[in-house]
Amino acid sequence: MSDDPPDPEKVGDEGRPPSNSAYHALARRFRPQTFAEVVGQAQVVQTISGFLRQGRVPHAFLFSGSRGVGKTTSARILARAVNCENLQDIEPCGACPSCLDSLEGRSVDIFELDAASNNSVEDVRALREQASFAPLKGKKRVFILDEVHMFSKAAFNALLKILEEPPDHVVFILATTELHKVPDTVRSRCSVLPFRRIGESAIQERLAQICAREGKEIAPEVLAEIAASCMGGLRDAETALERILPLAEELDLEGFRRLEGRLGFQRALGLIGDCLEGDVGAALRYAQEASEIGAEERECLGEILSVCRFLFCIVADGEETLLIEAEGEWRDRLVSVANKTSLAYLDGMMQCLILARDRMRRFDDRRVLLELTLTRLARLGETRSLQELLEQAPAPSRAPTVRPAEPTPFPPTSSSRPDSRGPVDPRTAAPAQKPSPPSAGKAKEEPAPQAPPTPTDPWLQALEWVGKKKPLLRTLLVRGKPIWEKQAALRVELRPTGRLDRQLLQREDSARLLQAALREVMKRDVEVRFVLLDEANPPPPSTDSPAPKKPPSDEGLPELGREIKKTFGANLVDRRLEEPGA
Ligand SMILES: [Zn+2]
Known part of the structure; x- marks a missing residue:
């Protein structure tokens, strides 16, 4: 690949310069x-x-x-x-x-x-x-x-x-x-x-100079879009400018995107912002726009992936990171979105995008795959772990006095219900997560063996605290499923196996004891509610959950986080992803 487009200075094969044009x-x-x-x-x-x-x-x-x-x-x-x-x-x-x-x-x-x-x-x-x-x-x-x-x-x-x-x-x-x-x-x-990659502001300035020299006026947001999209390569930016120069005056950002057949980095960043808000509708509108301007779906995913990488570098290496070339307003916008997300979230997003890009090679209905992928990105937030939610909570005024508990392995339940899970499995902490119905394919969906829960988890610390006062209550709670409904409201789903257990959990002072434990550990007041479940009383749909509800068609779909973990191993992920076209 030559570093430059054909040029009259370049000597041709016969030793003569190629004809001018x-x-x-x-x-x-x-x-x-x-x-x-x-x-x-x-x-x-x-x-x-x-x-x-x-x-x-x-x-x-x-x-x-x-x-x-x-x-x-x-x-x-x-x-x-x-x-x-x-x-x-x-x-x-x-x-x-x-x-x-x-x-x-x-x-x-x-x-x-x-x-x-x-x-x-x-x-x-x-x-x-x-x-x-x-x-x-x-x-x-x-x-x-x-x-x-x-x-x-x-x-x-x-x-x-x-x-x-x-x-x-x-x-x-x-x-x-x-x-x-x-x-x-x-x-x-x-x-x-x-030679360094060139910063956007320098590129944009240069493009503006060329426009001035050519006596053309091009909307600054179009120049900014070109500068942001060319990854520090001035010549690519100049080539893009050259294509649009004849149309200069009439061209707005929308028209430019249509002309280029791509939505661009700025739009991709907007989409990522929408996904962070869990806005599935906005994510689907991106797919609609892509289709309207004739953008190639794989390229769209590539652009989103590139912007995810920018965010990843900012989150990992700080706002001033030199790992990316973004500058000026564009960098400010990246930083403001980066501040709303985490490495784990971006990791999930990028793996999802990489997988989908790969699948697109062999998939005819790319529009559907694009929509499905964007929907997943917008719903990634639903799978945020309990740990992550707690990290986002205001920091306690002083360090917890409770000694971090030893890792507590989850004791097996007396009855072997398929949906009994460990109390701190971060995946079960997803607000809208429902137990998978038993089925032939269930074995595949069983959670992979987990690393021991982190001893700094406030839930575990609170259980330790409860255990010192009421060991029996602790053994019941340890089998429960803690679900944070808000930052200061915890619902604990429990399945008491006997009348005495049920009575103990129904006593007001039981919930109050856990509340006191959480206050001790987290240094703030937490509303605690026990929800007792049995076969006739399945977990209620979490109508008060801040996360959007799952559409019914996703019933039984493995949780996205787990899916991504399995991405490079299990066949199940493949089947699920290609389902819409099957
Ligand atoms: Zn000279």
Whole structure:
């Protein structure tokens, strides 16, 4: 893959420049012609300036960095600078015969080789021969080798021979997107200059400059969208701008998205915000919009995934993280959404997206799969664990005085009811979770063996506290299912197995004791309600739960969190995911 689009300066296979065209003219007009115009590479430009000012340009450079960040452009400016007859400090004058030859693609001393298609040892031997001649017109012969990591091993060895004893009149500028593929022996003989990805604000500024130069006006939100979506690659941004430039005046953000056939990062972030709110309707509207503008569903998921990664980096590494290039307003928006979520949640989201993207390859009705996936993302919040809910509760004013309890293994119930579960299994803490009905496929849905519950769990601590006062009550509660209805209201679903147990649980002071225990542990008042269940009295639907209700069609569907855990192991997940089209 070449670092740049076709360009008149690039020498074709027959050694002649390819024919010019309006496209090339436009591309060249956009391209920086001086170091001052190079965007976002201050460090690199500073290093090159040092060499030029001292008149001691190294024989070999290695420009590394991702695509479209200015490597080839900088290489061409440097090539002109070393040959310019009238250098302006560090900038080529752009007017002397050498500069003009280069700008018009007919320089006899500046060579460009695309290593992606000229990577054999013969190509490098031809290069060596060229390098042995003195410059015809200028001061140096400059060889720009693009995508140099594509060289074969033999080609690298041949190149190394020249780099070991370069003629005085030669400058090599190697460029690569994959530095690790360039042998150390070659790297060590080059002055290696790392090119950074370019920040959005710099890209947006550059796009605005181009618009001004072209006498076009484009809505700032369109430029922001382009800048945010190009992942630090200026050339991709310029190419996108070039496509819309003829329509500039009439184009709003909506029109731009339609034209590009993609909803973009900003919209993806909006969707993630909706999902965090559990807004299934809004999530489905995203799918509708995607369909209306003809966006490819897999690409939509890819965009959402990219934005999830931004959020993940912010949550994991802090607001100032350098792991992402986001800047300005865009970063502010990312941070504000990141503050509402957690690593665990994003992890779940990303795994869901990765899985769906993979499935889409083999699935015809992609719209349905997109809708299903977005619905899942919007409902991920329902599976938040008890631990997570407690973490979100206001911090206690001082540390709990109760010594953390030892991990308490869940004792088996006297009757082996299929829906009896451990008290602290985070999955059972989901507000709307119902016990799975026994069925032939039930064995697969049985929860996987759990790690011992965390001893810092306030529920467990409270049970320990209760156990010191009323050991019998503790043994009953330990089999119960704690469900946080609000941050300060706990419902405990219990299945007493005998009359005495039932009576004990119905006594007012039992609930009050647990309440006191929770107050002791959590340093705040918690409303406690015991709900006694038996075969004739199934768990009530949690109408007062803040989470949206499950649609009936999802009855028996394994809880999403568990599903994701199983994603890379069990067949069940596959079957479930493809169900809508089956
Ligand atoms: Zn010049």
